[in-house]
Amino acid sequence: MTAICTDTLANVHFRLHWEEHDICHEDRFYAQNVNMWRDYFPGELGKALTGLEKGSSIRVPFMPGIHLPCRDEGKVQRVSRSSFKPGMTGIVPVRGRFYPQGVLRGLPGIFPQNINPFRVIDMDETTLTVDLNHPLAGVHAELDIAALDVWAKTAEFGGQCQDWICALTDGPGLKRKPAQGMDFGLGRPLDKPLGGNDAAFYSTPRKVAHVDSQARAVIEGIYASLLTGKKRILDLMAGWQSHLPHGVTASGLGMNAEELADNPALSTFLVHDLNANPVLPYGEGSFDAVVCSLSVEYLTRPVDVFREVARVLEPGGLCVMVFSHRWFPDQAVRIWTELHEFERVAMVAQMFRLSGRFQGLHTLSERGWPRPMDARDRYYPMIQHSDPVHAVWGWVNA
CATH class of the missing domain: 2.40.10 (Thrombin, subunit H)
Known part of the structure; x- marks a missing residue:
């Protein structure tokens, strides 16, 4: 098999693992056409990559002073x-x-x-x-490097040098929780910049794909890895797509009956406006998992909703929030639109914390994949990269 060297190109998947303040973080980045003759890798990472064949991987330490700045x-x-x-x-x-x-x-x-x-x-x-430190300064982490594909070059024309580790670490540090805490205004109802009536907005079915097909596949993969064995799933703020793995069904709670009825993953559904009434219409311990896809940014009283989610979950039940950088502009709460995408990860983690009902928090971010060619995608080919996917999850205190 062809191995990574200066005479090859490769598609490589980076997965950075780090932990801080009892939260486990994973940040993934897809690097396309990695060129060892031209691209830059700090420390010994170039040597770690060299020799990897398609399907092989390696884990290496990711250290301050070598791969990340030391804290100053x-x-x-x-x-x-x-x-x-x-x-x-x-x-x-x-x-x-x-x-x-x-x-x-x-x-x-x-x-x-x-x-x-x-x-x-x-x-x-x-x-x-x-x-003014780099947001990841001082973090000790581990890096998984997987060679997804490797092939021989046909020619070398030069071109732009890529710093893939800079791309990987550009952003994730913004979800770190500072010792002094963060103020996202979650102690009071969040406002929407354009106001409006939620019930009126959602009275019309809005069957649009919020993210591209590659991002949808990433979301499905996240759910597949977390929902194994779960039989009583609630899809919170559901619409016409649930992004659940094939064959997995759920109860749906959403705002438009026509959309919910057209969702093949829903076995039952209820229409309910969480901003008007954050109390979920289910009994305690009704579910073993709750998922919410691409909608958490619309909640005006998220902490109240998270407490309700914990109530309807059985002890040890799982809650997963997945989101991206696209939403209905007149429905997202104001602060969401003002934050960097990785600060939004910190904000959702703060929702879990402030509810006082969850433990074992994890975050995951996936970026860098090429955007698939799709005539139905209004953003292709103007946008070349797939929509980023972020997830935060935790388990109800037993």
Whole structure:
């Protein structure tokens, strides 16, 4: 078999595993046409890749100072609040949130075009304490490298050098929970920027595919890995697609009866508006799993709903929230639209935490896959990459 070397190209799947504050994180990235002659890999990762054949994999340590920056306390600085100048009205600093470094004025080495993130870790009436470290600085992790395909080059024309590890680590650190906590406003009902009546919006069936077919396959794979043996599943905020593995059925709770009736994965369904009434119309312990696909961003009282989810789950029952970066613009809550996609992972994890009913939290993010050619996909070929998929799950306290 052909092995990865400087005379080959390869499609490689990276899976970064790390744990912090009792949450297990996994960040996956698909790297297409990896070229060992041209692309950059820090430390010994190039050697680890060399020699892998199609279908083989290896796990290596992923260390600060080699693959990630070390944490530098000198990059934690106190600045005047007047130095925070986002250039857009309505954007204010919030403890625990990330912003582009370019919104800070007067700091050496930072220019307005700088989009590298920094975090506000503390604040008072006159000052901000900001952390300019890489969001994953200091994290100890493990990296799985799998060769999905390897083939010999027919020619070498040069081209752009890729830093695949930079691509893998660009974003995941934004879901880290700071010691000082994060403020997503979950202690009060969340507002929607365009307001509107949910019942009126969903009175019309909206049978659109929210993500592309590759992303849908990723979601199905997540559910397949987590729902083994589960027989009493609730599809929360369901529509005409459940993204469940073939042959798996569920009870559905959604907003449009026509969509729910057309969903082949639903054995039964109820119409219910969770924003009008977060109480689920089921008894305690009715289900052993609850899934929610591409809809958590519409909840205005998410913590109340998560507590209800815990109530209708049996002890040790599983709750899985899956989402992407596409939604109905006039239905998502305002803060969701203002966050980086990895901050949304942190926000959903915070919903689990604040409910006080879940343990064993995990997050998973999958990015980088090529977007399949699909005449029904309005974004192809304008967008070349598949929609990212993020998931957060946990189990009800036994």
